[in-house]
Amino acid sequence: MAAAVARQRHDPESGRDLSPVLMLMGPTAAGKSGLALALAERVPVEIISVDSAQIYRGMDIGTAKPSAAERARVPHHLIDILDPSDSYSAARFAAEARVLIEQIRQRGRVPLLVGGTMLYFRALLHGLSELPPADPSLRARLQALAREHGWPALHERLRRVDPVTAARLHPNDRQRIARALEIVELTGKPASALHGPAGKPALEGRVLRFALVPERRAELHARIDQRFEQMMRQGFLDEVRRLWSRGDLRTDLPSMRAVGYRQLWAHLDGRLTLDEAVAQGKAATRQYAKRQLTWLRGEPGLSVLDSDRADPVATILDALEQDRGGMRRGCAPGV
Incomplete structure:
Protein backbone atom coordinates (compact mmCIF):
# COMPACT_ATOMS: atom_id res chain seq x y z
CA MET A 1 0.00 0.00 0.00
CA SER A 129 -10.94 37.84 0.25
CA GLU A 130 -9.07 41.12 0.42
CA LEU A 131 -9.84 42.85 3.71
CA PRO A 132 -9.78 46.60 4.37
CA PRO A 133 -6.69 48.03 6.05
CA ALA A 134 -6.83 48.90 9.73
CA ASP A 135 -8.39 52.23 10.63
CA PRO A 136 -6.51 53.73 13.63
CA SER A 137 -9.31 56.14 14.60
CA LEU A 138 -11.96 53.42 14.47
CA ARG A 139 -9.73 51.03 16.40
CA ALA A 140 -9.18 53.72 19.08
CA ARG A 141 -12.96 54.19 19.40
CA LEU A 142 -13.48 50.45 19.83
CA GLN A 143 -10.72 50.33 22.44
CA ALA A 144 -12.42 53.13 24.34
CA LEU A 145 -15.73 51.26 24.25
CA ALA A 146 -13.97 48.17 25.56
CA ARG A 147 -12.46 50.10 28.46
CA GLU A 148 -15.89 51.42 29.34
CA HIS A 149 -18.00 48.30 28.88
CA GLY A 150 -15.54 45.38 28.73
CA TRP A 151 -14.56 43.05 25.88
CA PRO A 152 -17.41 40.59 26.55
CA ALA A 153 -19.82 43.43 25.76
CA LEU A 154 -18.08 44.04 22.44
CA HIS A 155 -18.14 40.30 21.79
CA GLU A 156 -21.91 40.40 22.27
CA ARG A 157 -22.09 43.33 19.88
CA LEU A 158 -20.15 41.27 17.35
CA ARG A 159 -22.49 38.32 17.88
CA ARG A 160 -25.41 40.48 16.78
CA VAL A 161 -23.76 41.56 13.51
CA ASP A 162 -21.54 38.57 12.73
CA PRO A 163 -22.60 35.47 14.71
CA VAL A 164 -20.34 33.16 12.68
CA THR A 165 -17.16 35.02 13.61
CA ALA A 166 -18.32 35.58 17.20
CA ALA A 167 -18.88 31.83 17.64
CA ARG A 168 -15.21 31.06 17.02
CA LEU A 169 -13.79 33.90 19.18
CA HIS A 170 -13.33 33.95 22.93
CA PRO A 171 -15.13 36.91 24.58
CA ASN A 172 -11.74 38.25 25.71
CA ASP A 173 -9.96 37.87 22.36
CA ARG A 174 -9.46 41.61 22.11
CA GLN A 175 -7.50 41.88 18.87
CA ARG A 176 -9.75 39.62 16.79
CA ILE A 177 -12.99 41.05 18.19
CA ALA A 178 -11.82 44.58 17.42
CA ARG A 179 -10.75 43.58 13.91
CA ALA A 180 -14.06 41.85 13.19
CA LEU A 181 -16.08 44.86 14.36
CA GLU A 182 -13.78 47.15 12.38
CA ILE A 183 -14.42 45.13 9.20
CA VAL A 184 -18.20 45.34 9.68
CA GLU A 185 -18.08 49.09 10.12
CA LEU A 186 -15.73 49.68 7.19
CA THR A 187 -17.38 47.34 4.68
CA GLY A 188 -20.94 46.89 5.89
CA LYS A 189 -20.35 43.13 5.66
CA PRO A 190 -19.44 40.58 8.34
CA ALA A 191 -15.88 39.29 8.40
CA SER A 192 -17.19 35.74 8.00
CA ALA A 193 -18.61 36.67 4.58
CA LEU A 194 -15.32 38.24 3.49
CA HIS A 195 -13.38 35.17 4.65
CA GLY A 196 -15.31 33.04 2.19
Whole structure:
Protein backbone atom coordinates (compact mmCIF):
# COMPACT_ATOMS: atom_id res chain seq x y z
CA MET A 1 0.00 0.00 0.00
CA ALA A 2 2.70 2.51 0.96
CA ALA A 3 4.52 2.18 -2.35
CA ALA A 4 1.28 2.45 -4.29
CA VAL A 5 0.18 5.54 -2.43
CA ALA A 6 3.55 7.19 -2.99
CA ARG A 7 3.15 7.03 -6.76
CA GLN A 8 2.03 10.29 -8.26
CA ARG A 9 -1.26 10.50 -10.14
CA HIS A 10 -1.79 12.16 -13.48
CA ASP A 11 -4.12 15.14 -13.16
CA PRO A 12 -6.08 15.35 -16.44
CA GLU A 13 -6.99 19.02 -15.89
CA SER A 14 -3.52 20.40 -15.25
CA GLY A 15 -1.56 17.80 -17.19
CA ARG A 16 0.74 17.34 -14.19
CA ASP A 17 1.45 14.29 -12.07
CA LEU A 18 0.26 15.04 -8.54
CA SER A 19 0.05 13.07 -5.32
CA PRO A 20 -3.07 13.75 -3.23
CA VAL A 21 -3.04 16.21 -0.35
CA LEU A 22 -4.24 14.79 2.96
CA MET A 23 -5.78 17.08 5.55
CA LEU A 24 -6.40 15.93 9.13
CA MET A 25 -8.26 18.45 11.23
CA GLY A 26 -10.20 18.31 14.46
CA PRO A 27 -10.56 19.77 17.94
CA THR A 28 -7.66 20.06 20.33
CA ALA A 29 -6.75 16.85 22.20
CA ALA A 30 -8.65 14.66 19.74
CA GLY A 31 -5.51 12.67 18.92
CA LYS A 32 -4.58 14.17 15.53
CA SER A 33 -0.81 14.07 16.06
CA GLY A 34 -0.85 10.44 17.16
CA LEU A 35 -2.97 9.48 14.17
CA ALA A 36 -0.63 11.35 11.81
CA LEU A 37 2.40 9.49 13.18
CA ALA A 38 0.60 6.16 12.90
CA LEU A 39 -0.30 6.98 9.31
CA ALA A 40 3.32 7.88 8.59
CA GLU A 41 4.29 4.30 9.39
CA ARG A 42 2.18 3.14 6.43
CA VAL A 43 2.41 6.01 3.93
CA PRO A 44 5.46 8.11 2.88
CA VAL A 45 4.20 11.45 4.18
CA GLU A 46 5.69 14.75 5.29
CA ILE A 47 3.65 16.62 7.89
CA ILE A 48 2.75 20.30 7.60
CA SER A 49 1.60 21.71 10.94
CA VAL A 50 -1.63 23.71 10.77
CA ASP A 51 -1.33 25.20 14.25
CA SER A 52 -1.10 28.91 15.02
CA ALA A 53 0.86 28.28 18.25
CA GLN A 54 3.31 25.54 17.24
CA ILE A 55 4.95 28.03 14.88
CA TYR A 56 6.57 29.71 17.92
CA ARG A 57 9.92 28.71 19.35
CA GLY A 58 10.01 28.07 23.09
CA MET A 59 6.32 27.15 23.23
CA ASP A 60 6.64 23.38 23.27
CA ILE A 61 4.77 21.87 26.19
CA GLY A 62 1.66 24.04 26.09
CA THR A 63 1.18 23.55 22.35
CA ALA A 64 1.65 19.76 22.51
CA LYS A 65 4.39 20.17 19.92
CA PRO A 66 5.78 16.95 18.42
CA SER A 67 8.91 15.85 20.22
CA ALA A 68 12.36 15.95 18.68
CA ALA A 69 12.26 12.16 18.32
CA GLU A 70 8.91 12.29 16.52
CA ARG A 71 10.16 15.01 14.20
CA ALA A 72 13.24 12.92 13.47
CA ARG A 73 11.02 9.98 12.46
CA VAL A 74 8.80 12.02 10.13
CA PRO A 75 9.64 15.37 8.48
CA HIS A 76 7.57 18.20 9.99
CA HIS A 77 7.16 21.71 8.59
CA LEU A 78 5.98 25.11 9.91
CA ILE A 79 7.06 24.34 13.47
CA ASP A 80 9.47 26.62 15.40
CA ILE A 81 9.65 29.18 12.60
CA LEU A 82 9.01 32.37 14.62
CA ASP A 83 9.90 34.03 17.89
CA PRO A 84 6.86 34.58 20.19
CA SER A 85 7.25 38.33 19.71
CA ASP A 86 6.36 37.95 16.02
CA SER A 87 2.97 37.72 14.33
CA TYR A 88 1.74 35.33 11.67
CA SER A 89 -1.31 35.34 9.40
CA ALA A 90 -3.59 32.92 7.59
CA ALA A 91 -2.52 34.43 4.28
CA ARG A 92 1.16 33.83 5.06
CA PHE A 93 0.39 30.27 6.14
CA ALA A 94 -1.45 29.57 2.89
CA ALA A 95 1.42 30.92 0.80
CA GLU A 96 4.07 28.95 2.68
CA ALA A 97 1.99 25.76 2.78
CA ARG A 98 1.47 25.88 -1.00
CA VAL A 99 5.22 26.02 -1.54
CA LEU A 100 5.78 23.12 0.86
CA ILE A 101 3.07 21.00 -0.79
CA GLU A 102 4.75 21.44 -4.16
CA GLN A 103 8.17 20.56 -2.73
CA ILE A 104 6.84 17.46 -0.95
CA ARG A 105 5.12 16.30 -4.13
CA GLN A 106 8.35 16.77 -6.07
CA ARG A 107 10.04 14.45 -3.57
CA GLY A 108 7.44 11.79 -4.40
CA ARG A 109 5.83 11.96 -0.97
CA VAL A 110 2.34 12.79 0.29
CA PRO A 111 1.69 16.16 1.98
CA LEU A 112 -0.21 15.61 5.25
CA LEU A 113 -1.57 18.78 6.86
CA VAL A 114 -2.42 18.29 10.53
CA GLY A 115 -3.85 20.74 13.04
CA GLY A 116 -6.77 22.59 14.49
CA THR A 117 -6.40 26.17 13.23
CA MET A 118 -9.43 26.08 10.98
CA LEU A 119 -8.92 29.52 9.43
CA TYR A 120 -5.56 28.33 8.09
CA PHE A 121 -7.22 25.35 6.41
CA ARG A 122 -9.86 27.60 4.88
CA ALA A 123 -7.29 30.11 3.64
CA LEU A 124 -5.34 27.33 1.94
CA LEU A 125 -8.38 25.70 0.35
CA HIS A 126 -10.30 28.77 -0.72
CA GLY A 127 -8.07 31.78 -0.34
CA LEU A 128 -9.06 34.88 1.60
CA SER A 129 -10.94 37.84 0.25
CA GLU A 130 -9.07 41.12 0.42
CA LEU A 131 -9.84 42.85 3.71
CA PRO A 132 -9.78 46.60 4.37
CA PRO A 133 -6.69 48.03 6.05
CA ALA A 134 -6.83 48.90 9.73
CA ASP A 135 -8.39 52.23 10.63
CA PRO A 136 -6.51 53.73 13.63
CA SER A 137 -9.31 56.14 14.60
CA LEU A 138 -11.96 53.42 14.47
CA ARG A 139 -9.73 51.03 16.40
CA ALA A 140 -9.18 53.72 19.08
CA ARG A 141 -12.96 54.19 19.40
CA LEU A 142 -13.48 50.45 19.83
CA GLN A 143 -10.72 50.33 22.44
CA ALA A 144 -12.42 53.13 24.34
CA LEU A 145 -15.73 51.26 24.25
CA ALA A 146 -13.97 48.17 25.56
CA ARG A 147 -12.46 50.10 28.46
CA GLU A 148 -15.89 51.42 29.34
CA HIS A 149 -18.00 48.30 28.88
CA GLY A 150 -15.54 45.38 28.73
CA TRP A 151 -14.56 43.05 25.88
CA PRO A 152 -17.41 40.59 26.55
CA ALA A 153 -19.82 43.43 25.76
CA LEU A 154 -18.08 44.04 22.44
CA HIS A 155 -18.14 40.30 21.79
CA GLU A 156 -21.91 40.40 22.27
CA ARG A 157 -22.09 43.33 19.88
CA LEU A 158 -20.15 41.27 17.35
CA ARG A 159 -22.49 38.32 17.88
CA ARG A 160 -25.41 40.48 16.78
CA VAL A 161 -23.76 41.56 13.51
CA ASP A 162 -21.54 38.57 12.73
CA PRO A 163 -22.60 35.47 14.71
CA VAL A 164 -20.34 33.16 12.68
CA THR A 165 -17.16 35.02 13.61
CA ALA A 166 -18.32 35.58 17.20
CA ALA A 167 -18.88 31.83 17.64
CA ARG A 168 -15.21 31.06 17.02
CA LEU A 169 -13.79 33.90 19.18
CA HIS A 170 -13.33 33.95 22.93
CA PRO A 171 -15.13 36.91 24.58
CA ASN A 172 -11.74 38.25 25.71
CA ASP A 173 -9.96 37.87 22.36
CA ARG A 174 -9.46 41.61 22.11
CA GLN A 175 -7.50 41.88 18.87
CA ARG A 176 -9.75 39.62 16.79
CA ILE A 177 -12.99 41.05 18.19
CA ALA A 178 -11.82 44.58 17.42
CA ARG A 179 -10.75 43.58 13.91
CA ALA A 180 -14.06 41.85 13.19
CA LEU A 181 -16.08 44.86 14.36
CA GLU A 182 -13.78 47.15 12.38
CA ILE A 183 -14.42 45.13 9.20
CA VAL A 184 -18.20 45.34 9.68
CA GLU A 185 -18.08 49.09 10.12
CA LEU A 186 -15.73 49.68 7.19
CA THR A 187 -17.38 47.34 4.68
CA GLY A 188 -20.94 46.89 5.89
CA LYS A 189 -20.35 43.13 5.66
CA PRO A 190 -19.44 40.58 8.34
CA ALA A 191 -15.88 39.29 8.40
CA SER A 192 -17.19 35.74 8.00
CA ALA A 193 -18.61 36.67 4.58
CA LEU A 194 -15.32 38.24 3.49
CA HIS A 195 -13.38 35.17 4.65
CA GLY A 196 -15.31 33.04 2.19
CA PRO A 197 -14.06 31.72 -1.15
CA ALA A 198 -12.00 34.21 -3.11
CA GLY A 199 -11.76 32.88 -6.62
CA LYS A 200 -10.11 29.62 -7.61
CA PRO A 201 -9.10 27.23 -4.79
CA ALA A 202 -5.42 27.49 -4.01
CA LEU A 203 -4.57 23.81 -4.42
CA GLU A 204 -4.19 21.65 -7.50
CA GLY A 205 -5.11 17.99 -7.54
CA ARG A 206 -7.04 15.85 -5.11
CA VAL A 207 -7.55 17.00 -1.53
CA LEU A 208 -8.78 14.36 0.92
CA ARG A 209 -10.11 15.95 4.09
CA PHE A 210 -10.66 14.13 7.37
CA ALA A 211 -11.89 15.36 10.75
CA LEU A 212 -10.98 13.39 13.87
CA VAL A 213 -13.91 14.00 16.22
CA PRO A 214 -14.62 11.83 19.28
CA GLU A 215 -18.33 11.05 19.28
CA ARG A 216 -18.76 11.64 23.01
CA ARG A 217 -18.15 15.23 24.08
CA ALA A 218 -17.49 14.07 27.65
CA GLU A 219 -14.62 11.92 26.38
CA LEU A 220 -13.05 14.90 24.61
CA HIS A 221 -13.37 17.02 27.77
CA ALA A 222 -11.71 14.27 29.80
CA ARG A 223 -8.84 14.14 27.32
CA ILE A 224 -8.43 17.91 27.51
CA ASP A 225 -8.26 17.87 31.31
CA GLN A 226 -5.86 14.92 31.38
CA ARG A 227 -3.57 16.50 28.81
CA PHE A 228 -3.48 19.82 30.67
CA GLU A 229 -2.54 18.01 33.88
CA GLN A 230 0.16 16.12 32.02
CA MET A 231 1.51 19.39 30.61
CA MET A 232 1.74 20.78 34.12
CA ARG A 233 3.71 17.71 35.23
CA GLN A 234 6.02 18.16 32.24
CA GLY A 235 6.90 21.72 33.30
CA PHE A 236 4.36 23.93 31.53
CA LEU A 237 4.52 26.55 34.28
CA ASP A 238 8.30 26.80 33.97
CA GLU A 239 7.92 27.18 30.20
CA VAL A 240 5.53 30.10 30.66
CA ARG A 241 7.77 31.57 33.36
CA ARG A 242 10.69 31.68 30.90
CA LEU A 243 8.54 33.60 28.42
CA TRP A 244 7.14 35.87 31.16
CA SER A 245 10.66 36.65 32.40
CA ARG A 246 11.89 37.82 28.99
CA GLY A 247 10.35 41.24 29.51
CA ASP A 248 9.59 41.89 25.83
CA LEU A 249 6.39 39.83 25.54
CA ARG A 250 2.89 41.15 26.22
CA THR A 251 -0.43 39.43 26.78
CA ASP A 252 -1.94 41.04 23.68
CA LEU A 253 0.53 39.28 21.36
CA PRO A 254 -0.99 36.40 19.33
CA SER A 255 1.47 33.94 20.88
CA MET A 256 0.57 34.83 24.45
CA ARG A 257 -3.16 34.62 23.75
CA ALA A 258 -2.83 30.86 23.23
CA VAL A 259 -4.98 28.85 25.62
CA GLY A 260 -3.12 27.85 28.75
CA TYR A 261 -0.41 30.44 28.28
CA ARG A 262 -2.58 33.44 29.09
CA GLN A 263 -4.00 31.76 32.21
CA LEU A 264 -0.59 30.79 33.61
CA TRP A 265 0.68 34.26 32.69
CA ALA A 266 -2.12 35.71 34.84
CA HIS A 267 -0.91 33.49 37.72
CA LEU A 268 2.66 34.77 37.32
CA ASP A 269 1.28 38.33 37.31
CA GLY A 270 -0.38 37.57 40.67
CA ARG A 271 -3.93 37.80 39.34
CA LEU A 272 -4.77 34.11 39.78
CA THR A 273 -3.70 31.34 42.12
CA LEU A 274 -2.11 28.36 40.40
CA ASP A 275 -5.22 26.24 40.98
CA GLU A 276 -7.39 28.98 39.49
CA ALA A 277 -5.08 29.32 36.49
CA VAL A 278 -5.14 25.57 35.82
CA ALA A 279 -8.93 25.41 36.15
CA GLN A 280 -9.37 28.39 33.84
CA GLY A 281 -6.84 26.94 31.39
CA LYS A 282 -8.81 23.70 31.18
CA ALA A 283 -12.08 25.62 30.74
CA ALA A 284 -10.57 27.84 28.02
CA THR A 285 -9.32 24.75 26.18
CA ARG A 286 -12.79 23.19 26.30
CA GLN A 287 -14.26 26.43 24.95
CA TYR A 288 -11.68 26.45 22.17
CA ALA A 289 -12.57 22.87 21.26
CA LYS A 290 -16.24 23.87 21.13
CA ARG A 291 -15.43 26.66 18.67
CA GLN A 292 -13.40 24.24 16.54
CA LEU A 293 -16.30 21.78 16.46
CA THR A 294 -18.69 24.58 15.45
CA TRP A 295 -16.40 25.43 12.55
CA LEU A 296 -16.09 21.79 11.49
CA ARG A 297 -19.86 21.36 11.40
CA GLY A 298 -20.01 24.16 8.84
CA GLU A 299 -17.47 22.55 6.51
CA PRO A 300 -19.03 20.40 3.77
CA GLY A 301 -17.35 17.31 2.38
CA LEU A 302 -15.42 16.23 5.46
CA SER A 303 -14.94 12.54 6.22
CA VAL A 304 -15.49 12.30 9.98
CA LEU A 305 -13.35 9.81 11.89
CA ASP A 306 -14.13 8.52 15.37
CA SER A 307 -11.21 6.59 16.82
CA ASP A 308 -13.51 5.04 19.44
CA ARG A 309 -15.60 3.30 16.79
CA ALA A 310 -13.25 2.41 13.94
CA ASP A 311 -9.62 2.28 12.86
CA PRO A 312 -8.98 5.74 11.40
CA VAL A 313 -5.69 4.68 9.78
CA ALA A 314 -7.48 1.96 7.82
CA THR A 315 -10.19 4.43 6.79
CA ILE A 316 -7.62 6.90 5.42
CA LEU A 317 -5.69 4.14 3.65
CA ASP A 318 -8.91 2.97 2.00
CA ALA A 319 -9.64 6.51 0.85
CA LEU A 320 -6.14 6.82 -0.61
CA GLU A 321 -6.53 3.55 -2.48
CA GLN A 322 -9.93 4.63 -3.86
CA ASP A 323 -8.41 7.96 -4.89
CA ARG A 324 -5.60 6.18 -6.71
CA GLY A 325 -8.13 4.10 -8.63
CA GLY A 326 -10.29 7.13 -9.42
CA MET A 327 -7.36 9.08 -10.83
CA ARG A 328 -6.36 6.03 -12.88
CA ARG A 329 -9.85 6.06 -14.43
CA GLY A 330 -9.52 9.78 -15.22
CA CYS A 331 -11.74 11.32 -12.55
CA ALA A 332 -11.38 15.08 -12.34
CA PRO A 333 -9.57 16.32 -9.25
CA GLY A 334 -11.29 18.38 -6.64
CA VAL A 335 -11.99 18.91 -2.99
